[in-house]
Amino acid sequence: MRILKKIIAYLFRDELTIRHKLVNVILGSALVVQLPSIIVSFIVGTTTAGIWAQVAMSAIIGIVMYLTNRYPDSPAPPILVATIANIFIFPVMYFMCGGYATGIVIWMLFGAIFTWLLCDIKWSVIISIISFALIAGCLHIEKNFPQYVSFLATRNDEIMDTSMAFVFVTVIFGLIFKYQTHSYEKQAKVLKENDEKLRKLNDELAEANARLESASAAKSTFLANMSHEIRTPINAVLGMDEMILRECEDKQILEYANDIDSAGHQLLSLVNDILDFSKIESGKMELHPVEYELFSVMNDCYNMIFMRAKRKDLAFRIVNDPQIPAFLFGDEVRIRQIIMNLLTNAVKYTKDGSVVLKFTYSKIDDENINLVISVKDTGIGISEENRKYLFDSFKRIDERANRNIEGTGLGLSITKKFTEMMGGTIEVDSVLYEGSTFTVTIPQKVANSSTVGHFDDRLNHRNDKLVKEEDKSREAGQTDKFIAPHARILVVDDVKMNLNVVRLLLKNTQIQIDLAASGDECLKYTLVKRYDLILMDHMMPIMDGIEALHRIREQADGLNADTPVVALTANALVGAQEMYLDEGFVAYISKPVKSIDLEACLVKHLPKDKIEIVS
Ligand code: ADP
Numbered sequence: 001m002r003i004l005k006k007i008i009a010y011l012f013r014d015e016l017t018i019r020h021k022l023v024n025v026i027l028g029s030a031l032v033v034q035l036p037s038i039i040v041s042f043i044v045g046t047t048t049a050g051i052w053a054q055v056a057m058s059a060i061i062g063i064v065m066y067l068t069n070r071y072p073d074s075p076a077p078p079i080l081v082a083t084i085a086n087i088f089i090f091p092v093m094y095f096m097c098g099g100y101a102t103g104i105v106i107w108m109l110f111g112a113i114f115t116w117l118l119c120d121i122k123w124s125v126i127i128s129i130i131s132f133a134l135i136a137g138c139l140h141i142e143k144n145f146p147q148y149v150s151f152l153a154t155r156n157d158e159i160m161d162t163s164m165a166f167v168f169v170t171v172i173f174g175l176i177f178k179y180q181t182h183s184y185e186k187q188a189k190v191l192k193e194n195d196e197k198l199r200k201l202n203d204e205l206a207e208a209n210a211r212l213e214s215a216s217a218a219k220s221t222f223l224a225n226m227s228h229e230i231r232t233p234i235n236a237v238l239g240m241d242e243m244i245l246r247e248c249e250d251k252q253i254l255e256y257a258n259d260i261d262s263a264g265h266q267l268l269s270l271v272n273d274i275l276d277f278s279k280i281e282s283g284k285m286e287l288h289p290v291e292y293e294l295f296s297v298m299n300d301c302y303n304m305i306f307m308r309a310k311r312k313d314l315a316f317r318i319v320n321d322p323q324i325p326a327f328l329f330g331d332e333v334r335i336r337q338i339i340m341n342l343l344t345n346a347v348k349y350t351k352d353g354s355v356v357l358k359f360t361y362s363k364i365d366d367e368n369i370n371l372v373i374s375v376k377d378t379g380i381g382i383s384e385e386n387r388k389y390l391f392d393s394f395k396r397i398d399e400r401a402n403r404n405i406e407g408t409g410l411g412l413s414i415t416k417k418f419t420e421m422m423g424g425t426i427e428v429d430s431v432l433y434e435g436s437t438f439t440v441t442i443p444q445k446v447a448n449s450s451t452v453g454h455f456d457d458r459l460n461h462r463n464d465k466l467v468k469e470e471d472k473s474r475e476a477g478q479t480d481k482f483i484a485p486h487a488r489i490l491v492v493d494d495v496k497m498n499l500n501v502v503r504l505l506l507k508n509t510q511i512q513i514d515l516a517a518s519g520d521e522c523l524k525y526t527l528v529k530r531y532d533l534i535l536m537d538h539m540m541p542i543m544d545g546i547e548a549l550h551r552i553r554e555q556a557d558g559l560n561a562d563t564p565v566v567a568l569t570a571n572a573l574v575g576a577q578e579m580y581l582d583e584g585f586v587a588y589i590s591k592p593v594k595s596i597d598l599e600a601c602l603v604k605h606l607p608k609d610k611i612e613i614v615s
Contacts, residue, residue: 011069018183019078019118020068022176026081026114027065029172034058078118079127086111086131094138098152103165108135110169117176216282223278228539228569230271232495235592238264239501242595266406268592273410276337277393280417287421291447292332294324294359298455300336301357305343314347315354318455324361325369327448334418335442339373341411342438346377348407353378353435359455367446370424374439381432390428391416415440482603485510487610488529489602492522492548493537493568498591502535502568505595509602519543519551526552530559532606536585538569545569546583553584564605568593 011024038054068077090108097104112131116124142149152158241264244257279285298318309316339357346355360372382390386397396409419426424442489511491502499515506513514529516522519540526534534552538545549565552558567580567588580588586605589597603611 016069016072018180019075020072021179022114022118023068023078023081024065025176025179026085027061027068030061031058031065034061075120075123079123082111082115082118082123082127086115086127087134090131091134091138095141095149097150098158098161099142099146099149100139101158101162102152103161103163106162106165106169110172113173219278219282223275225539227271227275231268231591232498234264234268234271236495236497236501238268238592239505240497243501243504264592270408273408273414276414277410280414280421285417285421287331287334289330289445290332291327291329293327294452295326295455295458297332297336297339298357298359298452299459301339301343302455302459304340305347305355305357308344308347309355312347312350313352314350316347316357317354318357318359318459320359320452320455321361322451322454324359324371324452325446325448326450326452327446328369328371329445329447330371330442331422334422335371335373338415338418338440338442339375341415342373342375342440345411345438346375346379346436350377350379350435359452364443369444369446370441371444372439372441374437376435376437378435381434381436382428382430383432387428387430391426481599482611482613483508483510484602484606484611485512487532487602487606488512488514489533489535489606490514490516490522490525490529490531491535491568492516492519492540492545493535494518494540495537498537501593502598505593505598506602509599511602519545519548522548523551523555523558526555526558526560526563528559531563532610533602534560534563534565535568535589536565538567538580549584566601566605 011028012021016024034054035058038051038058042051064077064080067074071077086108090104090111093107094100094104108131112128115127115131118124119127152161237260241257241260244253245261248254248257276285298320302316302318306316343355343357354377356376358374358376360374361369362372363369380398382397389397391412393410393413396407416426419440419442422442424440426441427439428436429439430436491499491513493499493502493515494517496517499517503513503515514525514531516525520543522534522536525531536545536549540548543551545567552560552563552565555561564586565584567585569576569580569588569591576590577588587601589601
């Protein structure tokens with residue numbers, strides 16, 4: 001009984017399709033009938049050929065059944081069974097078992113319908129057409145050549161045979177339909193359960209998503225805070241250091257101050273890299289396309305790298321196709337960053353020889369070009385096996401050999417991401433110990449049809465002009481660009497050192513400066529004094545800069561309801577500038593404050609009659 005249960009469970013296992021299960025039903029029942037009938041034939045003394053025929057038949061059924069269960073995904077067994085039954089067995093039985101007056105017609109009908117349950121539509125149509133032709137053939141032969149049909153002995157036998165066939169076929173179909181209904185109901189139940197599970201899973205997912213979103217928001221806040229917290233002290237260090245560099249005459253101290261300046265800027269660029277990387281990772285990095293002048297990008301890169309290359313005795317040159325459009329439209333800041341990353345690497349990883357920055361272009365159409373920027377060095381090169389890791393984040397190649405060269409392994413991964421964000425590509429060509437060439441291709445809009453000309457010519461021309469201007473101003477004994485002794489400004493920052501930095505940076509302008517260490521203190525000043533401009537830090541405890549600005553605007557009896565207020569902040573996240581302008585600030589200066597930015601902002605926003613240009 002246990003074995004029988006096991007066999008039934010195996011023949012009806014879930015893994016089988018309904019068609020394979022039906023094949024198992026048919027072949028299983030055929031075997032059940034066939035095996036005892038071999039024994040009976042043996043006992044009643046049927047011919048040896050007859051017994052062998054029955055054994056062969058059982059073997060064929062067994063093999064087809066084995067194949068059905070061995071290859072549950074194959075459509076072949078059901079097709080085979082339908083073909084054998086309809087095209088061979090039933091026509092043969094027709095002639096052997098008494099023709100159309102017997103139950104064989106019902107069996108043939110059974111075979112035809114059963115084919116549609118077993119096979120797909122294509123095979124069902126093929127087999128049905130053949131079996132209809134065979135049935136017609138059988139009827140035709142019986143009508144015209146009745147001698148080929150072995151009729152049953154009596155009319156009674158025919159009626160019995162027909163009745164038995166009717167009962168068998170009805171029972172078989174009944175069972176099949178019952179089984180199908182049962183399977184359908186079982187599947188519907190499973191589907192419902194799965195549906196329920198899915199809905200639950202969906203709810204859990206939505207919950208996890210909400211948690212993730214809030215974690216991501218927390219990360220952004222953390223980044224903004226970290227950026228502020230780290231940039232604020234760097235601002236103080238670099239600002240104070242600039243004062244030492246400006247005012248001190250002791251050579252040794254100037255050397256120390258220079259070291260502080262270079263380490264401070266290095267730290268700043270590290271913080272910026274980490275911020276950029278996190279922004280890219282969280283999908284918050286946005287491009288800000290503007291119209292820009294290509295020469296100014298070339299010129300700034302030249303100025304920033306020239307001295308570094310010179311310190312290592314490397315030759316540095318910019319070569320360019322003079323026909324490149326002079327004014328382009330794209331994200332200038334990110335393009336500068338890409339070039340600077342490649343240039344600093346070229347200088348870092350080259351001991352002697354040269355670094356060449358090259359600009360060329362190819363035309364896409366009248367309004368667009370592909371700007372091609374390449375940086376070629378004669379440095380240590382990158383082996384073929386290491387080239388595949390080049391753009392991985394935090395991955396430094398040959399760490400042992402490069403241990404004395406500072407770096408985080410972020411520069412190239414950021415460069416690649418920026419390039420791709422702009423729809424461009426980056427390629428590297430390198431020979432170990434001979435040098436590398438990084439080539440970036442970025443599509444840019446053409447803003448103006450004028451061309452850039454030769455960089456070298458323009459650089460020389462500009463340098464000559466600068467030298468002349470410098471000589472002139474030296475002769476006049478003045479280096480400051482403006483003074484404003486009648487202007488009065490208020491600087492608000494919770495970090496005392498930052499207040500001092502701004503005060504000292506503006507010392508030579510003779511502006512009257514008040515310093516407030518909190519939003520509250522600021523409101524006390526604005527109540528009693530009228531200012532020409534207020535420089536306001538954003539993140540301050542208790543009352544932040546934005547709230548302080550709103551309070552100044554609404555202050556009853558306040559004297560500064562329309563005084564321009566400039567945000568002076570270490571928040572360097574994307575969208576910061578728009579946010580400050582939306583809040584009502586007239587401008588935004590990011591920390592660490594450069595005196596050139598600060599002075600430019602004051603010249604722009606202080607009343608014109610209080611400014612005296614002195615150069
Ligand atoms: P890192 O801060 O380490 O310079 P990058 O992402 O800029 O990070 O570069 C990844 C690695 O690629 C570097 O550690 C260096 O081994 C290799 N590399 C980058 N540029 C060059 C170059 N011009 N020549 C040789 N190796 C380079």
